[in-house]
Amino acid sequence: MTLVAERVIPRRGEFIHSLLSEDHQHLERFFQEIIAWAREGEHASLRGDWQRFERELTSHMDLEEQEILPAFACDHQAEAQAIRDEHVRIRAGLTELGIDLDLHCLRAERVEDFIGLLRAHARREEALLYPWASHRTAERQTGRGEWPICCLDCR
Ligand SMILES: [Fe+2]
Numbered sequence: 001m002t003l004v005a006e007r008v009i010p011r012r013g014e015f016i017h018s019l020l021s022e023d024h025q026h027l028e029r030f031f032q033e034i035i036a037w038a039r040e041g042e043h044a045s046l047r048g049d050w051q052r053f054e055r056e057l058t059s060h061m062d063l064e065e066q067e068i069l070p071a072f073a074c075d076h077q078a079e080a081q082a083i084r085d086e087h088v089r090i091r092a093g094l095t096e097l098g099i100d101l102d103l104h105c106l107r108a109e110r111v112e113d114f115i116g117l118l119r120a121h122a123r124r125e126e127a128l129l130y131p132w133a134s135h136r137t138a139e140r141q142t143g144r145g146e147w148p149i150c151c152l153d154c155r
């Protein structure tokens with residue numbers, strides 16, 4: 001008889017937290033790769049890669065804005081607004097960097113500012129928003145929660 005190692009399946013709430021955190025790490029790695037290719041003069045596939053990065057980062061923010069932030073705002077209004085404001089800055093940064101890449105004139109300080117913004121934003125969400133979302137989705141496992149994520153006042 002072959003023993004199969006028991007798979008550890010994360011609880012739904014932990015899964016949501018780790019999925020979104022892994023997304024942050026993946027997006028930062030992807031961004032660094034694109035910048036490295038641009039600096040090495042590898043412009044051949046740069047436009048396509050940049051569009052893919054832009055699409056992935058935008059979908060990540062869309063998901064947060066549509067599925068998590070509305071309910072989060074009921075419990076933490078100022079923090080939810082701060083996250084939305086950062087999304088606006090990130091979207092503006094994407095547009096500016098896309099133009100720089102098109103013109104082959106990547107500015108070092110713009111790249112540094114953008115990576116700093118992405119990192120600070122990831123830290124912010126992982127400190128409060130994601131733990132909050134995990135807690136709310138974990139409630140669903142006991143039959144008390146709902147999807148999309150909902151705050152107690154929404155019900
Ligand atoms: Fe975000």
Ligand SMILES: [Fe+2]
Nearest residue numbers: 020060064125
């Ligand atoms: Fe995020």
